[in-house]
Amino acid sequence: MTANPHRPRRAAARRKHHWSLHVGLLAVSFFMLVPFYWVLKTSLTGENIFVYPPKLLPNDPHPFYYVDVWYLIPFARYLANSAIVSALAITANVVFNAMAAYALTKHFRGRGLIITLLLSCMMIPFQTTIVPAYLITGKLGLLNSYLGMALPTFSTIVCIFVYKASFDAVPKSLIDAARIDGLSELQVIMKIMIPLSASAVATNVILSFIWSWNNFMWPLIIVRDPNMQTLPLGLSRFLTYHENTTGALYAFCVMVLLPGILLFLMAQREFIRGLTSGATKG
């Protein structure tokens, strides 16, 4: 075995390439993170965002705008409402999407048509289905309720396909073995497919959480009781104040964003794996 004389040069070139790549990524990250930093800084200082010249570092930061938000509006109530609705949406997404995805891994007549139908439904914006959705929710007697708020987010097509990509990777022999052991289809999903698709579950959890957490339009339409409002509705209430509430408004934004960011950071690895599984062959 002889040493490759080109190897050190290639390694050096790769290192140089990596170095420039990291500089580029750092620059992109900087521009991506500046708005977040600005929101955080304003929440700690209450500085007017239109001040010129803009100050990069916070001047006399303090946490009192967060205290204002906590006490001057029913933040804990909004937080609890959002958490309940999100928990319902996450549970439903994890279970129902897994069932739908498992069905789509089977070969049956009309499977292609159903997949096409699902994919084409993704192109229909939610705003166009609001009136029928409202009427159905009203007929079910779920207006102004947690279940009613979570209902339209119970299953999302993107998440079904995330599950499907993960389920397709499970060897058929494993499912056959489970069936021979006497497991029903539901048990195959719960005991074989879901435990083997941790990344797809994490993706479902994160996406359904973020969509449900940030949902503004649907709760605005079906919620009538102020005590049932969620965080995005509470955020819009700030805009009705005529006083200067810049610091508190931004503190509220940070408090709304924080759970989503935390959840994403915790499940980041699984989330990315879940989105990319099935994207490449081999």
Next chain:
Amino acid sequence: MTTTWLSLIGHRFVLIPFCLALTAASWNGYVSLHDGGLVRGVVLGPGGAPVAGAKVSMMEKNFTTNSDRGSTRTRADGSFEFTNNRSHNILLRAAVDGVGRSEQITVRLYFRSQNVTLDAPLTIKLDAPRND
């Protein structure tokens, strides 16, 4: 079996919510021990001497309004105390009839009814003489 439990407890999805819950519980414990609604301070005269009998007024500050929350008189040593503060954001001002009044100060607290002793005294400034 023990290893499985240990790995489950050490998992970030368990550990981070547990740490957050612990922090919230500790904070609530601290709050419940320090939310007596006490506001203490001292009023000094223009010369720096404690002022007895000065009237100290407290107002509660909201986003859009300020609500009157009562007043008290200073003791012989210039100290005053409110025992009924229920807000996290209050305004204080001291006044001596016919002499002058202090600037209105904003006291911001970390939680509602937090017991607080003011770092700086309320200093009475003499009223400007009126040219009638």
